[in-house]
Amino acid sequence: MPTTHPNVTVIDHPLVQHKLTIMRRRETSTASFRQLLREIAMLLCYEATRDLELELVDIETPIQAMQAPMLTGKKLVFASILRAGEGLLDGMLDLVPAARVAHVGLYRDPNTLAAVEYYFKAPDDMGNRRVIVLDPMLATANSAIAAIDRLKEAGATDMKFVCLLASPEGVENLSGHHPDVPIVSAAVDECLNDHGYIVPGLGDAGDRMFGTK
Known part of the structure; x- marks a missing residue:
């Protein structure tokens, strides 16, 4: 595996790596790929939200009163880069159902590999929220940068x-x-090929998730 950039946290948990290996397999079905992506999204969400702020609140258990930690501070927005980001979004919302959702519609020009925007919708108070941007593949990063x-x-x-x-x-x-x-990220692979795909990768995440080509 390539040397990790200091700005990247690679989640090397055995469950994440096991599920990722199954997703990489050519023979993995669309249904299995979609379900595994949802499951991995939940595990990635644990790491992405590790530094959320907590405060102690007064509660009563069936036994006695106590102070217990609950989330405080900025609320979350999950920003899905369409269309493949929807696969990560589902798993994230399973874990944090109260989060707001933003959508950034982008497609990659097949000739220039540049990102072209076709849709954008986000909550009004973005400056008061923590935003977690979602896209299964960080290849050229043109779409991520544009989003x-x-x-x-x-x-x-x-x-x-x-x-x-x-x-x-x-x-x-x-x-x-x-x-x-x-x-x-769950992994940093070797390189990009001439078509802008991650090698060894797993193919086009959107196509594999939705069963399209």
Whole structure:
């Protein structure tokens, strides 16, 4: 595995790595891929939310009164980069159902590999929330950079980027443009090929999740 960039946290938990290996297999079905992505999203969410603030509140258990920790501070927004980000979004919402959701619609121009925006919708109070940007693949990072640019224009100031797989080139590109946005990934693979796909990767996450080509 390539040397990890200081801006990246790689989740090497055995369950994450086991599920990722199954997802990489060519023969894994669409239904299995979709379910595994949802499960891994929950595990990635644990790491992405590790530093959320807590406060002690007074409660009563069936035995006695006590002070116990509950979430405080900024509320969460999950920002899904369409369409593949929806696979991570489902698992994240399973864990944090009260989170708000933003959507950034982008497609990659097949000739230039540049990101082209076609849709954007986000909560009004982005500056008061922690935003976790979701896209399974950090390949060239052009889509991630465009999405984060757009979210910052909407007022977001506190962000993380969560993906399933990253390339070293994508990590360098995203970190160069947005060094203030930490990256959480299940793996950093070897490189990009001439078509902008992660190698060895797992193919196109959106196609595998939705059964399209």
